[in-house]
Amino acid sequence: MRKFGMVLAATGLLLSAVGCSQGSSAKTGGEGGSESVAVVLKTLSSPYWKYVEAGAKAAGKDLGVDVTIVGPSAESQIMEQVNMIEDSLNQSPSALVVSPSQPDTVVPVLEQATQSDLPVLLIDTDAEFEGKTSFIGTENYTAGQEGGKLLASMLQKGDKVALIAGALGNEATDKRIKGAKEALEKAGMKVVAEQPADSDKTKAMSVMENILQKDPDIKGVFSANDDMALGVLRALDAKGLKVPVIGTDGTVEAVQSIKNGKLAGTIAQSPYDMGYQGVENAVKAVKGEKVEERIDSGIDVITKDNAQEKLEFLQSISK
Template sequence: MNRKFKWITAIVAVSCIALVAGCSSADKKASGGGKESVAVVLKTLSSPYWKYVEAGAKAAGKEFGVDVVVVGPSAESEVIQQVNMLEDQISQSPDAIVVAPTQPETVVPVLETAAQSDLPILLIDSDVDFAGKTSFIGTENHTAGMEGGNLLASMLQKGDKVVLISGALGNPATDERIKGAKEALKKAGLEVVAEQPGDSDKTKAMTVMENILQKNGEVKGVFAANDDMALGVVRAVESKGLDIKVIGTDGTKEAVESILDGKLSGTIAQSPYNMGYQGVENALKAIKGEKIDKRINSGIDIITKENAQEKLEFLKSIAK
């Protein structure tokens, strides 16, 4: 099968999905039957961060009487799996869809075609530029990275050597966090001696950090683009018996507990629970024809030992 035929087949398939979604949704509204339904497609459901997003989405569904389905691939690196899940959810005719896109170039064709049927499409966590977008809900990942870099810099001295651990290559959220952190660290006079991808995976980040430490024994600080990677870095640092400040991103329960245990130095929380909750809440407004903002800020929290206990109590409450 040649490339041209493959592309034609893909376009026809996606177009059919959009047509089915639009017709089924219209039939449902005309009959006046059933609750509104919202499909939520996340980057993965295998990490605590995305579990908090899921919890927020389901809490909103329960509060507002909306049928909410949450799906996500086995890992953030499974980009094609996310696209397949997105197509599958659209084909099941939800009244709106909430998406956290892993790689924009892979999901935009599907989203653009779906938007032609007037399906409300709300993005969370990672923004994508396409005409049919209803709203983006989240925080600026670049800003979160800068906050993480500033927090790390406040714990170190000018001239100290630092490391950046990024996510899967091409992930816009973790890429922007790294860019923001790098800007803040360089502005503070710190030297970035290594930048390596940890694929948002704890074990891989630990291995990557062990390798970095073999070549750079004078590292004083690390910024990781998510908490799973930060915790992997902490393991590597502990195994070497070193005193290295490590800052993560996401504000997961495990990360907050690590802060209270004096291991992880801090984390930047982007309110994943709020993203999920506000995603469904605003999807319902869009379904009803209400006007919503094109950008909705879900907030940022800087978590250190001083406020970690309070954050832990909140995370425990939403996990029930």
């Protein structure tokens, strides 16, 4: 990874990890680091966000910067995240990096932050507001399209498919579903179900069970994240059905499932890079260096052909 070759100039020191008691937090950075970056994620309770956290921690260590990372107990805890952002701002960080669970709800507090000239960068999920420094992440619509195309390549025209969405109002998962739906319909598939499962494995299993009661002849499923995809697999396995399921995110559990011939594929984002680049570009902004308004962290289509290679990388950053 890229590193800056100088110790950063002193400004405020971010205090100990903040956030509601129900959430999680972590802190890292170089000893004596004087710049500080507050990172507020959608949650720290899923593998995907653990990779984002790992990337942010690595950047803090590489750059000698204090990085505090917090996240609610679940992606559906919208107001808990808003409270965490407010708490983080009260600690006077040098910059703020956020992945908003529900952009419209978070925007007012982010606008307040930019009014004091604080660099505010978004990762994974974008939002429009005055003074935003940058958005870093995958184009979620494109990720969904690639997932839809991959699933369609495994099916026949006219086959019935189901879409498993995230929490209502989650812009990232909504865009993935939109992209997948358009790709599947363009390829001649029939979308007969589109249900939210709150990015939760257990809920996704229950949702899929209900879908199968109405449409037992489902031929394929696209899920807006890997945890839900794995929950869908449980429901299908219980019925003895061999139906291709495509997830999104590229978590270790999902990639292992692909390697084992269970999950058919996943559209991997680059969560580690998002976390790293979020902190890296936040530091650039603090130093007055140019930061691109949009930075694409890219996607990777994972099937059984390349699952082993991806698994080895994920295991290496999870240590």
